[in-house]
Amino acid sequence: MRMFYRSMTATLSLGLIGLLFAPLLHAQEYPADGTRGKNVYQRHCQACHGVGGWGDGPDAKALRVAPANFHRFSSFLKSDEELLRTIEHGVVFSPMHAWRGQLTDGEMQDVVFYIRLLAQQGR
The missing domain is CATH 1.10.760.10 (Cytochrome c-like domain)
Structure with missing residues:
Protein backbone atom coordinates (compact mmCIF):
# COMPACT_ATOMS: atom_id res chain seq x y z
CA MET A 1 0.00 0.00 0.00
CA ARG A 2 2.85 2.36 0.81
CA MET A 3 4.39 1.75 -2.65
CA PHE A 4 1.07 2.65 -4.24
CA TYR A 5 0.99 6.05 -2.50
CA ARG A 6 4.62 6.75 -3.42
CA SER A 7 4.08 5.96 -7.07
CA MET A 8 0.83 7.94 -7.09
CA THR A 9 2.56 10.93 -5.46
CA ALA A 10 5.42 10.76 -7.97
CA THR A 11 2.99 10.53 -10.90
CA LEU A 12 0.92 13.47 -9.68
CA SER A 13 4.05 15.53 -9.01
CA LEU A 14 5.37 14.95 -12.52
CA GLY A 15 1.96 15.77 -13.97
CA LEU A 16 1.80 19.01 -12.01
CA ILE A 17 5.28 20.01 -13.14
CA GLY A 18 4.27 19.27 -16.73
CA LEU A 19 1.18 21.44 -16.40
CA LEU A 20 3.22 24.32 -15.00
CA PHE A 21 5.66 24.31 -17.92
CA ALA A 22 3.19 23.51 -20.73
CA PRO A 23 2.34 27.19 -21.44
CA LEU A 24 6.02 27.98 -21.93
CA LEU A 25 6.33 25.27 -24.55
CA HIS A 26 3.25 26.48 -26.41
CA ALA A 27 4.22 30.16 -26.29
CA GLN A 28 7.34 29.66 -28.40
CA GLU A 29 7.05 26.70 -30.75
CA TYR A 30 10.22 27.69 -32.58
Missing part, protein backbone atom coordinates in the same frame (compact mmCIF):
# COMPACT_ATOMS: atom_id res chain seq x y z
CA PRO A 31 12.83 30.43 -32.14
CA ALA A 32 11.60 33.83 -33.24
CA ASP A 33 13.21 35.09 -36.42
CA GLY A 34 14.00 38.74 -37.10
CA THR A 35 13.91 38.37 -40.89
CA ARG A 36 10.47 36.79 -40.85
CA GLY A 37 9.38 39.39 -38.30
CA LYS A 38 10.60 42.21 -40.53
CA ASN A 39 8.59 40.82 -43.46
CA VAL A 40 5.42 40.62 -41.35
CA TYR A 41 6.07 44.11 -39.96
CA GLN A 42 6.55 45.59 -43.44
CA ARG A 43 3.32 44.00 -44.72
CA HIS A 44 1.04 44.68 -41.77
CA CYS A 45 2.52 47.22 -39.32
CA GLN A 46 4.77 49.68 -41.11
CA ALA A 47 1.97 51.78 -42.63
CA CYS A 48 0.95 52.97 -39.15
CA HIS A 49 4.01 52.41 -36.95
CA GLY A 50 6.58 53.57 -39.51
CA VAL A 51 9.78 52.06 -40.88
CA GLY A 52 11.67 52.56 -37.62
CA GLY A 53 8.78 51.92 -35.21
CA TRP A 54 8.42 55.59 -34.21
CA GLY A 55 4.64 55.67 -34.86
CA ASP A 56 5.14 57.91 -37.89
CA GLY A 57 3.99 55.72 -40.78
CA PRO A 58 2.21 57.24 -43.80
CA ASP A 59 -1.22 56.23 -42.45
CA ALA A 60 -0.54 57.57 -38.93
CA LYS A 61 -1.63 61.15 -39.64
CA ALA A 62 -5.14 60.05 -40.60
CA LEU A 63 -5.68 58.12 -37.35
CA ARG A 64 -7.55 59.62 -34.40
CA VAL A 65 -5.38 57.68 -31.95
CA ALA A 66 -1.64 57.76 -32.63
CA PRO A 67 0.04 54.40 -33.25
CA ALA A 68 2.43 53.11 -30.62
CA ASN A 69 5.96 54.45 -30.74
CA PHE A 70 8.06 51.41 -29.86
CA HIS A 71 10.91 53.63 -28.66
CA ARG A 72 8.90 55.26 -25.87
CA PHE A 73 9.68 54.08 -22.37
CA SER A 74 6.12 52.79 -21.81
CA SER A 75 6.34 50.57 -24.91
CA PHE A 76 9.82 49.42 -23.99
CA LEU A 77 8.62 48.25 -20.57
CA LYS A 78 5.92 45.96 -21.96
CA SER A 79 6.65 42.26 -21.80
CA ASP A 80 6.61 40.09 -24.89
CA GLU A 81 3.38 38.55 -23.61
CA GLU A 82 1.75 41.99 -23.41
CA LEU A 83 2.84 42.82 -26.95
CA LEU A 84 1.56 39.46 -28.20
CA ARG A 85 -1.77 40.04 -26.46
CA THR A 86 -2.04 43.48 -28.10
CA ILE A 87 -1.29 42.04 -31.53
CA GLU A 88 -3.70 39.14 -31.03
CA HIS A 89 -6.64 41.07 -29.59
CA GLY A 90 -6.04 44.69 -30.63
CA VAL A 91 -6.67 47.77 -28.49
CA VAL A 92 -10.20 48.91 -27.70
CA PHE A 93 -11.14 52.37 -29.03
CA SER A 94 -8.04 52.57 -31.20
CA PRO A 95 -7.21 51.74 -34.81
CA MET A 96 -5.07 48.81 -33.62
CA HIS A 97 -7.27 45.88 -34.57
CA ALA A 98 -6.89 42.21 -33.66
CA TRP A 99 -4.58 40.15 -35.85
CA ARG A 100 -5.67 36.77 -34.45
CA GLY A 101 -6.83 34.70 -37.41
CA GLN A 102 -4.89 36.83 -39.91
CA LEU A 103 -1.41 36.07 -38.58
CA THR A 104 -0.16 32.73 -37.29
CA ASP A 105 1.21 32.39 -33.76
CA GLY A 106 4.69 32.15 -35.27
CA GLU A 107 4.25 35.34 -37.30
CA MET A 108 3.09 37.21 -34.20
CA GLN A 109 6.10 35.95 -32.23
CA ASP A 110 8.41 36.92 -35.07
CA VAL A 111 7.01 40.46 -35.28
CA VAL A 112 7.38 40.93 -31.50
CA PHE A 113 11.02 39.89 -31.88
CA TYR A 114 11.44 42.41 -34.72
CA ILE A 115 9.76 45.18 -32.69
CA ARG A 116 12.33 44.52 -29.94
CA LEU A 117 15.11 44.87 -32.52
CA LEU A 118 13.66 48.18 -33.72
CA ALA A 119 13.45 49.50 -30.16
CA GLN A 120 17.08 48.56 -29.49
CA GLN A 121 18.31 50.19 -32.70
CA GLY A 122 16.77 53.52 -31.77
CA ARG A 123 18.39 53.74 -28.34
Whole structure:
Protein backbone atom coordinates (compact mmCIF):
# COMPACT_ATOMS: atom_id res chain seq x y z
CA MET A 1 0.00 0.00 0.00
CA ARG A 2 2.85 2.36 0.81
CA MET A 3 4.39 1.75 -2.65
CA PHE A 4 1.07 2.65 -4.24
CA TYR A 5 0.99 6.05 -2.50
CA ARG A 6 4.62 6.75 -3.42
CA SER A 7 4.08 5.96 -7.07
CA MET A 8 0.83 7.94 -7.09
CA THR A 9 2.56 10.93 -5.46
CA ALA A 10 5.42 10.76 -7.97
CA THR A 11 2.99 10.53 -10.90
CA LEU A 12 0.92 13.47 -9.68
CA SER A 13 4.05 15.53 -9.01
CA LEU A 14 5.37 14.95 -12.52
CA GLY A 15 1.96 15.77 -13.97
CA LEU A 16 1.80 19.01 -12.01
CA ILE A 17 5.28 20.01 -13.14
CA GLY A 18 4.27 19.27 -16.73
CA LEU A 19 1.18 21.44 -16.40
CA LEU A 20 3.22 24.32 -15.00
CA PHE A 21 5.66 24.31 -17.92
CA ALA A 22 3.19 23.51 -20.73
CA PRO A 23 2.34 27.19 -21.44
CA LEU A 24 6.02 27.98 -21.93
CA LEU A 25 6.33 25.27 -24.55
CA HIS A 26 3.25 26.48 -26.41
CA ALA A 27 4.22 30.16 -26.29
CA GLN A 28 7.34 29.66 -28.40
CA GLU A 29 7.05 26.70 -30.75
CA TYR A 30 10.22 27.69 -32.58
CA PRO A 31 12.83 30.43 -32.14
CA ALA A 32 11.60 33.83 -33.24
CA ASP A 33 13.21 35.09 -36.42
CA GLY A 34 14.00 38.74 -37.10
CA THR A 35 13.91 38.37 -40.89
CA ARG A 36 10.47 36.79 -40.85
CA GLY A 37 9.38 39.39 -38.30
CA LYS A 38 10.60 42.21 -40.53
CA ASN A 39 8.59 40.82 -43.46
CA VAL A 40 5.42 40.62 -41.35
CA TYR A 41 6.07 44.11 -39.96
CA GLN A 42 6.55 45.59 -43.44
CA ARG A 43 3.32 44.00 -44.72
CA HIS A 44 1.04 44.68 -41.77
CA CYS A 45 2.52 47.22 -39.32
CA GLN A 46 4.77 49.68 -41.11
CA ALA A 47 1.97 51.78 -42.63
CA CYS A 48 0.95 52.97 -39.15
CA HIS A 49 4.01 52.41 -36.95
CA GLY A 50 6.58 53.57 -39.51
CA VAL A 51 9.78 52.06 -40.88
CA GLY A 52 11.67 52.56 -37.62
CA GLY A 53 8.78 51.92 -35.21
CA TRP A 54 8.42 55.59 -34.21
CA GLY A 55 4.64 55.67 -34.86
CA ASP A 56 5.14 57.91 -37.89
CA GLY A 57 3.99 55.72 -40.78
CA PRO A 58 2.21 57.24 -43.80
CA ASP A 59 -1.22 56.23 -42.45
CA ALA A 60 -0.54 57.57 -38.93
CA LYS A 61 -1.63 61.15 -39.64
CA ALA A 62 -5.14 60.05 -40.60
CA LEU A 63 -5.68 58.12 -37.35
CA ARG A 64 -7.55 59.62 -34.40
CA VAL A 65 -5.38 57.68 -31.95
CA ALA A 66 -1.64 57.76 -32.63
CA PRO A 67 0.04 54.40 -33.25
CA ALA A 68 2.43 53.11 -30.62
CA ASN A 69 5.96 54.45 -30.74
CA PHE A 70 8.06 51.41 -29.86
CA HIS A 71 10.91 53.63 -28.66
CA ARG A 72 8.90 55.26 -25.87
CA PHE A 73 9.68 54.08 -22.37
CA SER A 74 6.12 52.79 -21.81
CA SER A 75 6.34 50.57 -24.91
CA PHE A 76 9.82 49.42 -23.99
CA LEU A 77 8.62 48.25 -20.57
CA LYS A 78 5.92 45.96 -21.96
CA SER A 79 6.65 42.26 -21.80
CA ASP A 80 6.61 40.09 -24.89
CA GLU A 81 3.38 38.55 -23.61
CA GLU A 82 1.75 41.99 -23.41
CA LEU A 83 2.84 42.82 -26.95
CA LEU A 84 1.56 39.46 -28.20
CA ARG A 85 -1.77 40.04 -26.46
CA THR A 86 -2.04 43.48 -28.10
CA ILE A 87 -1.29 42.04 -31.53
CA GLU A 88 -3.70 39.14 -31.03
CA HIS A 89 -6.64 41.07 -29.59
CA GLY A 90 -6.04 44.69 -30.63
CA VAL A 91 -6.67 47.77 -28.49
CA VAL A 92 -10.20 48.91 -27.70
CA PHE A 93 -11.14 52.37 -29.03
CA SER A 94 -8.04 52.57 -31.20
CA PRO A 95 -7.21 51.74 -34.81
CA MET A 96 -5.07 48.81 -33.62
CA HIS A 97 -7.27 45.88 -34.57
CA ALA A 98 -6.89 42.21 -33.66
CA TRP A 99 -4.58 40.15 -35.85
CA ARG A 100 -5.67 36.77 -34.45
CA GLY A 101 -6.83 34.70 -37.41
CA GLN A 102 -4.89 36.83 -39.91
CA LEU A 103 -1.41 36.07 -38.58
CA THR A 104 -0.16 32.73 -37.29
CA ASP A 105 1.21 32.39 -33.76
CA GLY A 106 4.69 32.15 -35.27
CA GLU A 107 4.25 35.34 -37.30
CA MET A 108 3.09 37.21 -34.20
CA GLN A 109 6.10 35.95 -32.23
CA ASP A 110 8.41 36.92 -35.07
CA VAL A 111 7.01 40.46 -35.28
CA VAL A 112 7.38 40.93 -31.50
CA PHE A 113 11.02 39.89 -31.88
CA TYR A 114 11.44 42.41 -34.72
CA ILE A 115 9.76 45.18 -32.69
CA ARG A 116 12.33 44.52 -29.94
CA LEU A 117 15.11 44.87 -32.52
CA LEU A 118 13.66 48.18 -33.72
CA ALA A 119 13.45 49.50 -30.16
CA GLN A 120 17.08 48.56 -29.49
CA GLN A 121 18.31 50.19 -32.70
CA GLY A 122 16.77 53.52 -31.77
CA ARG A 123 18.39 53.74 -28.34
